[in-house]
Amino acid sequence: MTLQNSLLRETHQNARPISPAGTALPPRQVQSTFQFDVAVVGMGYVGLPTSLALREAGYRVLGVDASEQRLQTIRELRADLLAGDRGRLSRALADPDFALTSDSTLLAQASAVIIAVPTPVDEHLVPELNILRGACRTVVEHAVAGQLLILTSTTYVGSTRDMLAGPLRARGLEPGTDVYVAFSPERINPGVDDFSQEEVPRVVGGVTEACGHRAEALLGKYVPKVHAVPTAEAAEMTKLLENTFRAVNIALANEFSTICTTLGIPVMDVIDAAATKPFGFMRFVPGPGVGGHCIPCDPHYLLWQLRGNRVTAPVIEQAMQNIAARPRQVVDRARKILSDKFRGLAGTRVLLAGVAYKPDVEDVRESPALEILAGLEAEGATVGYVDPLIGGIRVNGASLEAISDPETFGADLVIMHTAHTEFNLDWLSTVPVVLDTTYRLPAAANTIQL
Numbered sequence: 001m002t003l004q005n006s007l008l009r010e011t012h013q014n015a016r017p018i019s020p021a022g023t024a025l026p027p028r029q030v031q032s033t034f035q036f037d038v039a040v041v042g043m044g045y046v047g048l049p050t051s052l053a054l055r056e057a058g059y060r061v062l063g064v065d066a067s068e069q070r071l072q073t074i075r076e077l078r079a080d081l082l083a084g085d086r087g088r089l090s091r092a093l094a095d096p097d098f099a100l101t102s103d104s105t106l107l108a109q110a111s112a113v114i115i116a117v118p119t120p121v122d123e124h125l126v127p128e129l130n131i132l133r134g135a136c137r138t139v140v141e142h143a144v145a146g147q148l149l150i151l152t153s154t155t156y157v158g159s160t161r162d163m164l165a166g167p168l169r170a171r172g173l174e175p176g177t178d179v180y181v182a183f184s185p186e187r188i189n190p191g192v193d194d195f196s197q198e199e200v201p202r203v204v205g206g207v208t209e210a211c212g213h214r215a216e217a218l219l220g221k222y223v224p225k226v227h228a229v230p231t232a233e234a235a236e237m238t239k240l241l242e243n244t245f246r247a248v249n250i251a252l253a254n255e256f257s258t259i260c261t262t263l264g265i266p267v268m269d270v271i272d273a274a275a276t277k278p279f280g281f282m283r284f285v286p287g288p289g290v291g292g293h294c295i296p297c298d299p300h301y302l303l304w305q306l307r308g309n310r311v312t313a314p315v316i317e318q319a320m321q322n323i324a325a326r327p328r329q330v331v332d333r334a335r336k337i338l339s340d341k342f343r344g345l346a347g348t349r350v351l352l353a354g355v356a357y358k359p360d361v362e363d364v365r366e367s368p369a370l371e372i373l374a375g376l377e378a379e380g381a382t383v384g385y386v387d388p389l390i391g392g393i394r395v396n397g398a399s400l401e402a403i404s405d406p407e408t409f410g411a412d413l414v415i416m417h418t419a420h421t422e423f424n425l426d427w428l429s430t431v432p433v434v435l436d437t438t439y440r441l442p443a444a445a446n447t448i449q450l
Helices: 003-014 047-054 068-075 082-093 104-110 130-142 159-170 209-219 233-263 267-274 298-308 314-340 368-378 428-429
Strands: 035-039 060-063 099-102 110-117 148-153 180-183 202-206 225-227 349-353 382-386 393-396 398-401 413-416 433-436 448-450
Touching: 035 047, 035 104, 035 130, 047 060, 047 082, 060 104, 068 099, 104 110, 104 130, 110 130, 130 159, 148 159, 148 209, 159 180, 159 233, 180 209, 180 233, 202 209, 202 233, 209 225, 225 233, 233 267, 233 314, 233 368, 298 314, 314 368, 314 413, 314 433, 349 368, 368 382, 368 393, 382 398
Parallel strands: 035 060, 035 110, 060 099, 110 148, 148 180, 202 225, 349 382, 349 413, 413 433, 433 448
Antiparallel strands: 180 202, 393 398
């Protein structure tokens, strides 16, 4: 019998029965044994590294994802991971106490369940909660007495109670007595290995005090410090503050770059000088915009919730407007550069160097490059891109494949967008003009900073 079939049989034997109306039948004895210590729901950029770190700490781990394609990518070692996590994945796949499945019924065989699924926003900047709600419904449906359930996905304040604690009570499972429910925001920085998961403290807030203690005990086994806050809501707000802080400061850095360009001062000289102060200043570098799953999205969860309470947050709102406007500024700057050469954008060839939302990730979610390419094309430019990590994208509804040899493109202008570590940029010296939106390229006669 396979591991999965065996687990499925045990799941049906041990899971708490539910009445046809969806309410829990009278409580049974707390399950005393579990096949796994932790199940992680969502094997994406957060869930997969989290599951690997937990396994390295000695936990028996079950990784759960609705996509069999994603699970196969992981099994074939093709998942986008840091080099250290690739080694961890190889070891995990050879470990009988590490399993991957799309069968959500097996969640009943885990002592703890961690939810780590995406929480994007739609085109109107309204939170897209369907994925999170679906994951929480599944976890609640298969919850058994004695389990610890931890939500880690960034979301609005009150989500843990709304999506886990309340539905569990409706099933007859009381948080803090029958089951344990907490929020602990993820703190992963994709593509950056400066800090491993085990080096980053975790914030934890329980729905009850007992819930918080259970979550602290689980997470404290693999991180150096767990900082407990009194409520799940305080932990939820902590994550929103962290990424809103970054958004506001990135918007400020971008604004200073525009100011310095206007006044003829190299902005990086100013930032480097200010960063020598050992207190009261934190270094943020301007760029072409902000992409990914956090900064372009997370503050909108807070703003959305505040609008429902008729509360404004002018500093945050202005910062997010400035961030949203940045890709358009890149297009405008490209037009001005080419207009100074008496050409304008129409009829020119513009190449983007890098389209991933940040260096060293295979991810274009919310990448400013997509909006920049669309804006350039809308003004009549022929566009292309080169990126060693991204094979194809969509621009203005059409497919666009990466250029294999940038020197054959015949670019009138190259926009440096994403500086991957392993990106060979020697060819930039041969193009007429380079617009450096990363502020990382060395000074050169053909290079202009945004």
